[in-house]
Amino acid sequence: MNYKTYNAEDFLFDESFRQWTSGSSPQAAVFWEQWLLENPDRADIVRQAQELVRALNEHYGNEVTEERINSEIDRLMQRAAERRDTESEATVIRLPQPPLLQRKLWRWVAAASVVVSVGLAIWLYGFFMNQRHRQTTYADLTKASGVRLQEKVNNTAQIMNVVLNDGSVVTLQPKSRLSYPSQFEARSRTVYLNGEAFFDVVKNPAKPFLIYANQTVTQVLGTSFLVRAYDNEQNVVVTVRTGRVSVYKQQDFEKAQQLGSQKILGVILMPNQQMTLNLDNNRLQKQSVEQPRALQPEMVKQEQVYEDAPVAKVFENIERAYGVKLLYTKEDLSACLVNITFSNESLLERLEVICQTIGATYEVQDGQIVINSKGCQ
Known part of the structure; x- marks a missing residue:
């Protein structure tokens, strides 16, 4: 995990960091103490984050969750926003006693003072809004990679x-x-992308291929796919x-790596499927x-003639040619025979013809195609 790019708030959401600070995990303590020795320049940020964690522990005990962390930070931003909106004409404002976590945050920026300017309140609001939506950029990733990288830039x-x-x-x-290393490491092949690229990856089950791109990690063993991930765009798209x-x-990928977990929440894509990550709502x-x-282009370029053919057989040929999954009930379609000739039609055009022929419909759901039919008489 690229902790070198973390700010104090980022550390709050890291479970092992909270465990270390609260003294509940010897394993986490070993990791973080060693990390601090290797990264002494991050000591101040770590200290600030620890103060926040201790404040949360005092306030919530053992009930600290990401939801409650978000709630406390949201409350701070709301306080600053209200001051900006209601007292923008005042020259000074007096801060009331905020909740425990807010006192910690305000102390850092106001140096324990009870009077701050309106400009500082507005700045605080903007600062925390920016931190909440802060993204790890391509430059951050390459800088924190820990290996020497070479870069190819396409300015043509x-x-x-x-x-x-x-x-x-x-x-x-x-x-x-x-950006990529001249020689890949022994256990993985890791590259970093800003922009759009098509990858044709050599198969190597012992050495997964990883692409870091704008808040996502794409992992493959050997395949071909497209990744579109520009730092200045709000959507990341992977097409197989x-x-x-x-x-x-x-964040999920790196947390699982750190904890040694094999279970990572993500999306598995098959041919002709794509994933979109919306960075505004953080949804895949x-x-x-x-x-x-x-x-298999040869299967669809040449003329295909079906005479009194079971429709399930036609569907099987389509699945094989396009690598897609058609969901249907074979029993319902067992009596359906079709007389159809295909030449250069696309996948969806072929499905439209078949469905019209047997009185069915189709719809696309979660990257799969569902055939709806009441069967044939």
């Missing part, structure tokens, strides 16, 4: 191909940049062409791509 109007030392190929779009890809929020959404591409 054409795509740029980058060949990595394992043989994987990255097709970098204009206005995009990629072949193989299988796992996408995680960066899986869906099918608008225009699915055939994994």
Whole structure:
């Protein structure tokens, strides 16, 4: 986890940091004491974060949760916002006694004074709003990587191909940049992206391929997929062409690594599926791509003729050609026979023709295609 980029509030949300501060985990104590020895420049930030944790422990005892942490910080920001809105014409304001956590925060910036200027109150509101929505940028990630990286920047109007030392190929779009080591580490292959790139990754089950990009971590063993993740955009999109890809929020991925957990909350993508992370609401959404591409083009380019063919057989051929999953009840469709000829139709056009023929409908749900049918007579 890139703790070098953390501020005091970030540490609040780290469970092992809270365990260390409260003295409830010897394992966490070993880790954090060693980390402080290696990062003495972060001692002040750590001390401030510890004061916040102790204040929360005093206030809530053993009931400290992320929800309550958010509640306390929200209350502080609301207090500053109210002062900004209601007393913007005053030259000075007098601070009442805030809740325990707020007293700690105000003490840092007001040096135990009970009188601060309106400008400082407004600044506090802006500061904490910025911290709440603070993102780990591409520059933060590469700086904290801990290994020597080389960078490719595409400042041209054409795509740029980058060949990595394992043989994987990255097709970098204009206005995009990629950082990577000249030689990958023994246990993983990690790169950093700002922008848009198509990855064709050489398969290596013993060495997962990791792409860090704008609050997300995409993990693969060997596949081809597209990642779009610009620092100045609010959506991160991962689209899979072949193989299988796992996408995680960066915070969840790094926390699981630190705790040694194999269970990480994320999204698994199959061919012709994509994931979108909205950085405003921090939600992952899986869906099918608008225009699915055939994994076996030869199956869809040549003419396909079905005469009195069971519709389930047609669906199986479509699944194999496009790598998609069609959800339907075989028993309901067992009596459905179709006479259809396909040539250059797209996936959705083929489904439309089949559904019209058997009196069914289809819909896309969570990256899968559901066939709704009452069967055939």
